[in-house]
Amino acid sequence: MSLDWGYTDDNGPSTWAEKYPLAAGARQSPVDIDTSKATSDNSLVDREIDWSYPSNCSYRIVNTGYGWRVDTYGDDTALSGGPLSEVYKLEQFHCHWGATNDEGSEHTVDGKSYAAELHLVHWNSEKYSSFKEAASQPDGLAVLGVFMEIGNADNAELEKIISLIPKIIHKGQDSQASFDLDFGSLLPESKHYWTYLGSLTTPPCNECVIWTVFKEPITISERQLEVFRSLKSVGEEDAIEPEEGKLVKNYRPPLPLGNRVLRECGP
Numbered sequence: 246m247s248l249d250w251g252y253t254d255d256n257g258p259s260t261w262a263e264k265y266p267l268a269a270g271a272r273q274s275p276v277d278i279d280t281s282k283a284t285s286d287n288s289l290v291d292r293e294i295d296w297s298y299p300s301n302c303s304y305r306i307v308n309t310g311y312g313w314r315v316d317t318y319g320d321d322t323a324l325s326g327g328p329l330s331e332v333y334k335l336e337q338f339h340c341h342w343g344a345t346n347d348e349g350s351e352h353t354v355d356g357k358s359y360a361a362e363l364h365l366v367h368w369n370s371e372k373y374s375s376f377k378e379a380a381s382q383p384d385g386l387a388v389l390g391v392f393m394e395i396g397n398a399d400n401a402e403l404e405k406i407i408s409l410i411p412k413i414i415h416k417g418q419d420s421q422a423s424f425d426l427d428f429g430s431l432l433p434e435s436k437h438y439w440t441y442l443g444s445l446t447t448p449p450c451n452e453c454v455i456w457t458v459f460k461e462p463i464t465i466s467e468r469q470l471e472v473f474r475s476l477k478s479v480g481e482e483d484a485i486e487p488e489e490g491k492l493v494k495n496y497r498p499p500l501p502l503g504n505r506v507l508r509e510c511g512p
């Protein structure tokens with residue numbers, strides 16, 4: 246069964262606009278962060294970006310066919326400040342990666358790719374009544390982007406997620422888990438970031454995201470990244486060769502920033 250969209254030559258990002266016209270819009274994500282174009286904005290410094298995530302929460306991890314996604318039950322989560330005018334709730338987080346370590350992030354910095362990129366997806370629960378409604382609004386969603394670079398040590402917090410990957414190798418599989426996830430360890434120590442108005446990086450590519458991309462990467466080990474690449478984009482019932490259908494890449498290359506403003510907080 247052919248997918249509507251994906252990351253192969255047949256259904257990858259260059260074809261998405263055929264079925265998802267928003268993908269050809271002027272406010273698309275990701276972008277290459279040209280640091281020479283970033284402008285400092287004191288209002289971002291005056292209202293420090295702030296988040297509150299529970300230390301112990303129940304989660305559902307699912308293989309979407311495009312990667313893994315952890316659904317949170319974001320009642321007592323909050324993201325505010327920085328470029329945000331309202332309080333946003335955490336809905337889910339997921340990751341993008343490539344076949345080799347010199348690619349994989351969606352945003353790039355002065356043309357440099359990282360090995361992977363973590364996205365924490367939030368919705369404007371102060372203005373809108375549901376995630377679905379928020380995803381149709383220009384200020385509906387706020388995504389935190391965290392670059393991941395290869396390090397020698399395993400990332401302990403990510404390991405809690407990675408330990409569940411073998412249970413969701415095939416598309417559609419999911420696993421319920423309650424673990425003590427310290428989100429603070431999934432975010433870099435520095436709160437310095439770039440921010441701009443963009444979109445979902447996957448179809449339907451709604452232009453509804455306020456992006457905040459942290460400047461400081463976190464680390465992930467080569468072994469951990471290989472576990473991500475062991476996921477399959479097809480269901481268990483799809484009889485294919487063992488090496489076929491492996492999710493070795495799931496990132497969209499950068500789109501033009503155009504006349505959008507790129508702001509930064511911190512050096």
Ligand SMILES: NS(=O)(=O)c1c2ccccc2cc2ccccc12
Pocket residue numbers: 309311339364366380386388444445446447454
């Ligand atoms: N890469 S992404 O963060 O744009 C993204 C979403 C962003 C906001 C809301 C829902 C999203 C769902 C995604 C599903 C798969 C991959 C990226 C996704």
Ligand SMILES: [Zn+2]
Pocket residue numbers: 339340341364446
């Ligand atoms: Zn994403």
